[in-house]
Structures are given as structure tokens and as C-alpha cells.
Amino acid sequence: MEAIDELSHWLITEGRLSDDPDKIVSHFCDGLIAAGVPLWRVNIGQRYANPLLIAWGVVWTPEATESYDVTHARMLTDGYIGSSFEYINDNRKPLHKSLRNLDPATDHSSYIEYAEQGGTDYYATLLFYGDGSMHGCTFATQAEDGFTPEHLTQIEMVLPALSCAMEPITMRRSTQSLLRTYLGRGPSEAVWNGTIIRGERTTLEAVVMFTDLRGFTALSDSATEADLFDALNGYFDAVVQSVEELKGDVLKFMGDGILSVFTISKPEERDFQCQQAVRAAQRALAGLAELNKTRETMHKPALEIGIGLNSGQVSYGNIGSPARLDFTVLGGAVNVASRIEGLTKTTGHPVLATKAVAQTCPGIFATCGLQDVRGLKDPIELFYLSDFAETSE
Numbered sequence: 001m002e003a004i005d006e007l008s009h010w011l012i013t014e015g016r017l018s019d020d021p022d023k024i025v026s027h028f029c030d031g032l033i034a035a036g037v038p039l040w041r042v043n044i045g046q047r048y049a050n051p052l053l054i055a056w057g058v059v060w061t062p063e064a065t066e067s068y069d070v071t072h073a074r075m076l077t078d079g080y081i082g083s084s085f086e087y088i089n090d091n092r093k094p095l096h097k098s099l100r101n102l103d104p105a106t107d108h109s110s111y112i113e114y115a116e117q118g119g120t121d122y123y124a125t126l127l128f129y130g131d132g133s134m135h136g137c138t139f140a141t142q143a144e145d146g147f148t149p150e151h152l153t154q155i156e157m158v159l160p161a162l163s164c165a166m167e168p169i170t171m172r173r174s175t176q177s178l179l180r181t182y183l184g185r186g187p188s189e190a191v192w193n194g195t196i197i198r199g200e201r202t203t204l205e206a207v208v209m210f211t212d213l214r215g216f217t218a219l220s221d222s223a224t225e226a227d228l229f230d231a232l233n234g235y236f237d238a239v240v241q242s243v244e245e246l247k248g249d250v251l252k253f254m255g256d257g258i259l260s261v262f263t264i265s266k267p268e269e270r271d272f273q274c275q276q277a278v279r280a281a282q283r284a285l286a287g288l289a290e291l292n293k294t295r296e297t298m299h300k301p302a303l304e305i306g307i308g309l310n311s312g313q314v315s316y317g318n319i320g321s322p323a324r325l326d327f328t329v330l331g332g333a334v335n336v337a338s339r340i341e342g343l344t345k346t347t348g349h350p351v352l353a354t355k356a357v358a359q360t361c362p363g364i365f366a367t368c369g370l371q372d373v374r375g376l377k378d379p380i381e382l383f384y385l386s387d388f389a390e391t392s393e
Helices: 002-017 021-034 084-091 109-116 149-183 185-192 216-222 225-245 267-297 332-342
Strands: 041-047 053-060 065-071 095-098 121-128 134-141 201-213 249-254 257-264 305-321 324-330 351-354 365-371 380-385
Touching (some): 021 065, 021 149, 084 095, 084 121, 084 134, 201 216, 201 332, 216 225, 249 324, 257 267, 257 332, 267 305, 267 380
Parallel strands (some): 305 351
Antiparallel strands (some): 053 065, 121 134, 201 305, 365 380
């Protein structure tokens, strides 16, 4: 058992300090092979604490090591239902299965696929972490005699050490993915890197995009709760996807309002980030148009939105009480974006921008004259989007 002891020691020392799951899994598999376990294919699956992704993992073969993600939707398909992962999760015990003489009518497609590729034996078992979560791993071999009881004992002996190496990575990934989901990419990185003190803030330049759903109050009064959530999710999808595709950050949902920013790291990025925000607005309108086509077939009312665009100085930071903080962006540029969005109701234009943004996209904005903006002493000139076709890069 010297090889197993050496492998376990590496996993709980150097492996535990590594942030490279591919390296850990490769070393784990190489170590088992050195101990005499005839591995052909290994899958180390890790569960996410994330509302968008349910799992990630690493697949090892002698030729390569690759990572993958699993969505919640995947768990409802035949890829998971009836699989070894479903079995070990439901029964909380290992599964040892021969890949010979399989029945396509009853055996899961993954077993059939492995057998067709020369697999002879299969083993699935669990990793247990300190938070009580369970994670699955599977092993397949092409050895003529399959896995012997000694092989399975060797695998089980080293699994606690593998858990020591993989658990810190899984916890970090879950935390980081949750932060990204609820705070957006930029703010999540700031919080992860230690910007967590109340009152701590960073001042920078950014393009602010404020979006609001028209007629939300009337929709709330007339629609069922299910229809209201369906409408909000469709609207959020159209806007959020548009912003994130163009590398912006969605910072906050405020009822039916969405606050997004495109940060300007250096002066030469300013025009480009303004153009990215404009393109995001165009994509959001196009996405909403597609959503409304679907809603029309379902005899549901069309959704309309207003978008305000402005650029200027903003402050990222933590506000709140000592026991409850919110990471947000504040500043005059944010207030103006929100208030000119409100003017889309009276001007009749779905997208309004200040001159600072509009002048970076010549030919697609037209002036709607001086407008009184609440909170500003003097009227300012605003511009409406006259060309809804997306601008070229």
C-alpha cells in the first residue's frame, strides 16, 4: 500500500494547496495506476451551490483531462435520470456494475456507450465534504478481469485524501459563482478580493444603463402571480443577456428596474464602453421584440421598456448596517441615468441618452432638445435612439 500512502500524502499536502482541479485529478489517477488500479476513464463530479449551475467536474482519460459544467436543466434529462450519479445520490452507497452483457432496453445509455468503446467494468462512489454535501465520482476500466475487490479497496482508501484536495476548490468556486450571480462580475471580484468594509468605496468612470419595465403596476394588478413572474423573467433575460454579452455588469434588480454599468478603466476606453452600452440597449430591445412575438401567440400583452444611458463618475462601495451590507454603485451619473429613463414615458422614445453617450455613436441618435431633469438645476440636451439596428463593432 506504499503507493496509496504516497498518493494520499500528496493530495492532503500539495494537492490541497493547489487551485488546479485538472492537476489534482490527473495526479490522483496516475497514482492509482501506479498502485495497480487499471483505470481507463474517471469522472470526478462536484456539486455547485449556484442557482444557474448545479455541478461541475473533471473527466480524466489517458489522453486528456477536461472540465465541464452541468446546468439544472440537464438533471431533468435522460443523461442524468437512470445514471450512476442518480443512483449513488439517491441511495448514498457505491455502485459496482459489469459492462458485459448489457441490455439496451434497461441499462443506461452511458453504460452502453462505455461498453461499445471497450469498457469492461464500472464503479461509482461518493465523496463526502465537511458541509454535509455529497459529490460523485465514477471509474471505468478496459481490463479483461475488470475491477477486483482489491482495486475497489484502493480507490476507497484514497477518496478521503481526494476530498481534502477537492473540497477547498469546490467551496471557492461555489462562493465565487454565487457572488457573480447576485453581484455581477466586477463587484463580485471586488468583494472576493476583500472590499467588504462598510463605507469602503472606489471611484471610477462608467457608463450607466438604467432599464425599467413599462406598465408594471397595471400588470401587477391584472396578471396572475405566475404570469407576473413569467413576464419579469422574460424581461430580465432579454436585458441581462444583452448586457453580459457585451461585458457589462448587471449590479442590481430594483423591483422591475435594472441597474447596469460598463466600467471605463482608462480614458481611451470611454468611447468604446459607451458604444457597448448602446449596443446592449439595442440588443435588449431586439430581445424584447422576440419575447413579445412569443407572448402574442400565448395571448399575453406585449412588454415595453425604457432605457436611460449616461456616463460619468460613480462610486462602488458597501452601504448598510454592520450586520447587513449591500454592494452598490452610487453617484450623480447613476441618478441622471435613472431620471432620464423616467423621461422615456413622456418623450415616447424607449431609449434616451445624454450627449456624452450619444456623440460616441454618430448617425443613430437624434436630439429631442433640452429637457428638465429632476435634481439638475438647468435643462440638459437629451438624445433618442433613432436607429434600433445594432451598431457594428
